[in-house]
Amino acid sequence: MKSIKDTKIGIIGMGYVGLPLAVAFGKKIKTLGFDINKNRITDLKKYKDKSKEISEKEIKSAKKLIFSDNVLDLEEYNFFIVAVPTPVDRFKIPDFTPLIKASSLIAKILKKGDVVVFESTVYPGATEEICIPVLEKESKLVYNKDFFAGYSPERISPADNNNVQDIVKVTSGSNIEAGKYIDSVYKQIIVAGTFLVEDMRVAEACKVIENTQRDINIAFMNEVSVVMEKMGIEMRDVLAAMKTKWNALSFVPGLVGGHCIGVDPYYLLHKAYEFGYSMEVSRNARIVNDGMPKFIAEKVVTKMCKNKVNPAKSKALIMGVSFKENCADIRNARPFDIAKELKKYSVEVDFYDPIVDKKEVKTVKKVDLIEKPNENYYDLIILAVAHKKFINMGINKIKKFAKKDSGLIFDIKAIFDKKESDLRL
Ligand SMILES: NC(=O)c1ccc[n+]([C@@H]2O[C@H](COP(=O)([O-])OP(=O)(O)OC[C@H]3O[C@@H](n4cnc5c(N)ncnc54)[C@H](O)[C@@H]3O)[C@@H](O)[C@H]2O)c1
Structure with missing residues (x-):
């Protein structure tokens, strides 16, 4: 494993997750922000973030950060972070295409001693079941001998004014040494601290369960909102009254959309089916919210x-x-x-x-x-x-x-x- 001083970070996917991370790392460590979307890279080279999450001043302040859409530019980097989308298809089945393509792309430039950390939200086990085989097969390198991996969920929430540095980062590695190295790299930027777990599946589960829990809580509020409406009771008055109790949860009814809460539970549901279990609470929460x-x-x-x-x-x-x-x-x-x-x-x-x-x-x-x-x-x-x-x-x-x-x-x-x-x- 390299030392921090020799670490060079390549981030794959310059979206809502990848860009803030690249800017944070790029203030301290040599970093390359890579995306297959040429327009996105052209904009970022001009310090423009179309999603309006990161200001021009912030991007400029990351003096050690460069952007590229050429995979060969990643060759000299040794610590890769993957932050590409994890959508579902029209049958609500996890669509791993972007993760597989990103893994395939990294495999082209992967060298002995490199580390690949995945941040995209998946179900427990997906990194080792889906991504690692692609990396191994296409790079011809051996996992946990020639290269190492990790999983660290991203927990930012766009437009909420919470910076990546200020949220505790759960980290994990494919073996003890990789875990410690990955954790020490994130420690360079995460002010709130890191939380290293032993098993990559724990880190994967943590994120997808956090989001599913949120979906379920909102679904319950939506469900009671429907019932209150039928009874002619003002839901918001009920919530105001509930709020007076010290342990009442602060969820409110509303629309659940976006790339995370309305999608991630399907990853968990899908994996549970493989183990012969139908997650009824989570599944019905999706139905309620989608309704x-x-x-x-x-x-x-x-x-x-x-x-x-x-x-x-x-x-x-x-x-x-x-x-x-x-x-x-x-x-x-x-x-x-x-x-x-x-x-x-x-x-x-x-x-x-x-x-x-x-x-x-x-x-x-x-x-x-x-x-x-x-x-x-x-x-x-x-x-x-x-x-x-x-x-x-x-x-x-x-x-x-x-x-x-x-x-x-x-x-x-x-x-x-x-x-x-x-x-x-
Ligand atoms: N948006 C959020 O608030 C948030 C928060 C936590 C976790 N996540 C998770 O992080 C992951 C990324 O989400 P996001 O919101 O940043 O997505 P995004 O769509 O904003 O960004 C993804 C970027 O990856 C690029 N990309 C796609 N395939 C690629 C490939 N093969 N190689 C290189 N680049 C590629 C896209 O062009 C895009 O710019 C998802 O798994 C998501 O569930 C998102």
């Missing part, structure tokens, strides 16, 4: 009908299309699913979001975002995402977009006081 867009649309349409507004002749405005507040990420963003449900009732839907990349929305979701909502125009306004920009805009301005006297406001995240909206979750 929320339909529930929201039905709640709205019912209210419209009660108010003698014909949904088929109505216009709706969805405010916020990212998966999360103050974040530009539109992967698995549920506001689009609400629109899909509303369209079943022939509701005409406009989308407004001042944070996300309009071109990306057009390319990926085939949706044209409006520049600015018209005033006195909409029968329904759905405040789907609690962007600070909407909070600062204030409810009075938002209400002006709605038709005077008849326009409904659905404040999904209960951003504003309950008397200001007609519907909430």
Whole structure:
């Protein structure tokens, strides 16, 4: 194993996870940020992060960091970190294609003594079952003799102002020596400290269970929100009352989208099936959370009908299309699913979001975002995402977009006081 002074870090995948890590390491250790997306690398070479997570100043401050889309530039590096996507396919089965491709790419430049650490979220065992065989076969090197591996889950949460340095980093290695080395490398940047575990599968399990636990907790809140609605009880009042107990959990109902919480549980479910176990709680949590867009649309349409507004002749405005507040990420963003449900009732839907990349929305979701909502125009306004920009805009301005006297406001995240909206979750 090399010493820290001889360690050179190559990070594969310059996305939400890889870039902050590259910037943190690049302040201290020679680091190369690699991505197969040429446009991403061109932007980063100009210090531009399209996802708006890392400022130009921050990227510039990483003096030992360079970017490249040429795999051969990684040749002189010896400590590789993999942070590529781990999606599911349309049957919700883990799709390991990016991890396999990244492993294959590293295999081309892997040398004796190198270390490969995986950060992508997977199920326990995936690193050794899926990635290591690719590295071994294509590099012709022997695992735990010629090269070593590790797994260290990433726990950042985009737009939450939590830096990678400030979150305890769980680390692990393919043997005791590799574990200690990997841990010492991360210690160079992680101010909050590291937590070295003996078994790579523990580190893998830790991350996927954290996210599944979150999914389950939100699902329970969504489930009770549906029941409270049926009983005519205001859910947010219940939550406020619950909060007075010292050990009440602070979860709230809402949409679960994005690349992590709405996806990672499927990895765990998939692996459990292999052991003949169906994780019913986790599986049903996914069903409940995925059902929320339909529930929201039905709640709205019912209210419209009660108010003698014909949904088929109505216009709706969805405010916020990212998966999360103050974040530009539109992967698995549920506001689009609400629109899909509303369209079943022939509701005409406009989308407004001042944070996300309009071109990306057009390319990926085939949706044209409006520049600015018209005033006195909409029968329904759905405040789907609690962007600070909407909070600062204030409810009075938002209400002006709605038709005077008849326009409904659905404040999904209960951003504003309950008397200001007609519907909430
Ligand atoms: N986004 C988050 O908040 C977050 C938090 C913790 C963990 N994770 C996990 O980390 C992993 C990465 O997530 P992300 O949000 O950074 O994804 P991302 O889509 O933002 O970034 C991934 C990057 O990898 C690149 N890439 C894909 N295949 C590649 C390959 N073969 N070689 C090199 N680059 C390749 C893509 O071009 C992209 O730029 C996932 O497993 C995710 O579940 C994400």
